[in-house]
Amino acid sequence: xxxxxxxxxxxxxxxxxxxxxxxxxxxxxxxxxxxxxxxxxxxxxxxxxxxxxxxxxxxxxxxxxxxxxxxxxxxxxxxxxxxxxxxxxxxxxxxxxxxxxxxxxxxxxxxxxxxxxxxxxxxxxxxxxxxxxxxxxxxxxxxxxxxxxxxxxxxxxxxxxxxxxxxxxxxxxxxxxxxxxxxxxxxxxxxxxxxxxxxxxxxxxxxxxxxxxxxxxxxxxxxxxxxxxxxxxxxxxxxxxxxxxxxxxxxxxxxxxxxxxxxxxxxxxxxxxxxxxxxxxxxxxxxxxxxx
Amino acid sequence: xxxxxxxxxxxxxxxxxxxxxxxxxxxxxxxxxxxxxxxxxxxxxxxxxxxxxxxxxxxxxxxxxxxxxxxxxxxxxxxxxxxxxxxxxxxxxxxxxxxxxxxxxxxxxxxxxxxxxxxxxxxxxxxxxxxxxxxxxxxxxxxxxxxxxxxxxx
Numbered sequence: 038x039x040x041x042x043x044x045x046x047x048x049x050x051x052x053x054x055x056x057x058x059x060x061x062x063x064x065x066x067x068x069x070x071x072x073x074x075x076x077x078x079x080x081x082x083x084x085x086x087x088x089x090x091x092x093x094x095x096x097x098x099x100x101x102x103x104x105x106x107x108x109x110x111x112x113x114x115x116x117x118x119x120x121x122x123x124x125x126x127x128x129x130x131x132x133x134x135x136x137x138x139x140x141x142x143x144x145x146x147x148x149x150x151x152x153x154x155x156x157x158x159x160x161x162x163x164x165x166x167x168x169x170x171x172x173x174x175x176x177x178x179x180x181x182x183x184x185x186x187x188x189x190x191x192x193x194x195x196x197x198x199x200x201x202x203x204x205x206x207x208x209x210x211x212x213x214x215x216x217x218x219x220x221x222x223x224x225x226x227x228x229x230x231x232x233x234x235x236x237x238x239x240x241x242x243x244x245x246x247x248x249x250x251x252x253x254x255x256x257x258x259x260x261x262x263x264x265x266x267x268x269x270x271x272x273x274x275x276x277x278x279x280x281x282x283x284x285x286x287x288x289x290x291x292x293x294x295x296x297x298x299x300x301x302x303x304x305x306x307x308x309x310x311x312x313x314x315x316x317x318x319x320x321x322x323x324x325x326x327x328x329x
Numbered sequence: 330x331x332x333x334x335x336x337x338x339x340x341x342x343x344x345x346x347x348x349x350x351x352x353x354x355x356x357x358x359x360x361x362x363x364x365x366x367x368x369x370x371x372x373x374x375x376x377x378x379x380x381x382x383x384x385x386x387x388x389x390x391x392x393x394x395x396x397x398x399x400x401x402x403x404x405x406x407x408x409x410x411x412x413x414x415x416x417x418x419x420x421x422x423x424x425x426x427x428x429x430x431x432x433x434x435x436x437x438x439x440x441x442x443x444x445x446x447x448x449x450x451x452x453x454x455x456x457x458x459x460x461x462x463x464x465x466x467x468x469x470x471x472x473x474x475x476x477x478x479x480x481x482x483x
Contacts, residue, residue, distance in 0.1 A: 116448065117448055117449060118448075119346070119389060119392075119445055119447040119448035119449070120369065120389050121389070121391065122391055154449065156447070156449065158395055159392050159395035159396060159446070159447065160446065162449040164449075191449055193446060193449075196426070196437040196440055196441070196446070197440050197441045230440045230441045230442050230444070231441075232441060232442075233351045233441050233442045233443065234351075234442060236442070293442070
C-alpha cells in the first residue's frame with residue numbers, strides 16, 4: 038500500500054479521550070506513589086532494571102519485528118501481614134522503558150492496584166484486585182489508560198510447592214482505537230522454592246480479546262478490517278484491530294542474593310491466532326532489583 | 330531482615346515475622362511445654378533440650394488453629410528454625426518446621442527460604458514484572474510492551 042492509500046485507509050479518528058492528558062497525569066504519579074505509602078522509609082519499596090527481547094513487537098503475521106528493550110521501575114507493595122485471615126493489599130509501580138530499534142515504542146507507565154486477600158483456611162488464599170494503568174508511549178497512538186481486575190486463587194500443596202489460578206479482565210482505551218483492547222485471561226501456574234534463595238515458576242495463560250496486528254500490503258483495505266485500519270508510523274505499516282486467542286507458556290526464576298538484592302529472568306512462548314492468521318512469538322527478560 | 334508489617338516482640342527485640350535468618354537455621358530436639366496463643370503475635374512454646382532452653386515462635390493463632398494440632402506439655406518435639414539470642418538474654422527459635430514425634434505430625438510454618446506460609450503461597454516473590462504466572466499483566470504479546478507488573482516482594 039502506498040502512502041496515499043495508507044492515508045485513505047486511515048479511517049480511524051484519534052479519540053479525544055483519555056490519552057490526551059497522559060503526560061501530565063504521569064507527572065503527578067510519583068507523588069501518588071509516595072502518598073500511597075504512609076510509612077515511607079520502611080520496607081515495601083522495590084526498584085530494578087530489566088533487559089529483554091520480543092521477537093514480534095509489531096504483532097505481524099508475516100514474521101514480525103524483533104526488538105530488545107531496557108526498562109527500569111520503582112514501586113511500592115503492601116502485602117498481607119498474615120496476622121488475620123484477611124487483609125488489604127496495595128501495589129503501585131512507575132516504570133519506563135526504551136527499545137533498541139523502534140524507539141517509538143519507548144514508554145512510561147504507572148500502575149496502581151489496591152486489593153484484598155482472604156485466607157479461608159491455611160495454605161489457601163483468594164485475592165481480588167482491581168487495577169488502573171496509565172501508559173504514555175512515544176508513538177502517541179498507543180498511549181492508553183487501562184483498567185480491569187484480577188481474581189486469584191493460590192494453594193500451597195507442599196511446603197515448597199504452590200499452585201495458582203487466576204482470571205483477569207483488562208479494558209484498555211488507547212489514544213487511537215486501533216490500539217484499544219479488551220481481553221479476558223485465565224491462567225495457572227506452579228511454583229517451587231527450589232532452595233532457600235531460588236524460586237522457579239511455570240505458567241500457562243489463555244487470553245481472548247482484541248489485539249492490534251500489523252498487516253502487509255498484501256491485505257487489501259476492503260478485506261473486512263477497515264473499521265480500525267490505520268497506518269502506524271511506529272511500525273511503518275498498516276495496523277488493524279483483530280480478535281485473537283492467545284496461548285502462552287512461561288518459565289521464570291528469581292534468585293535472592295541478599296535479603297535486599299535479587300535477580301530474575303523469564304521466557305515466554307506465545308501462539309496467537311486470529312482472523313488474519315496466526316504467529317508464534319518469543320519474549321524474555323533478565324534483570325536485577327533491590328528491595329528497600 | 331525486617332519486613333513491612335513486622336513487629337518487634339517486646340521482650341526479645343526479635344522482628345516478627347521478618348526476623349528469620351536462613352544463616353542461623355538449625356535443628357533442636359527436646360520437650361515442649363507452655364504453649365501460649367496470644368491474640369496478636371506468634372503462638373509460642375518452651376523447648377527444653379539437653380543443653381538449652383528455647384522459646385519457639387511459630388505462627389499467628391488462626392494459622393495454628395487451622396493445623397488442628399495439639400501440643401501437650403512434655404511432648405517430645407523436633408524443631409527446625411532460625412536461632413536467635415534475644416535482648417532479654419534468652420534463646421529463641423523462629424520455627425520453620427515442628428515435628429511432634431509421638432503423633433507423627435509435621436507442622437510447616439515457613440518454606441525453604443523462610444517465607445511465612447500463613448502469608449499465602451509466596452507467589453510473585455521474585456519481583457515485579459514480566460511473564461505470566463503470578464504477576465499481573467502478562468508478556469508483551471497482547472498488551473504491548475513489558476509494562477504491567479503487580480506483585481512483588483515477600
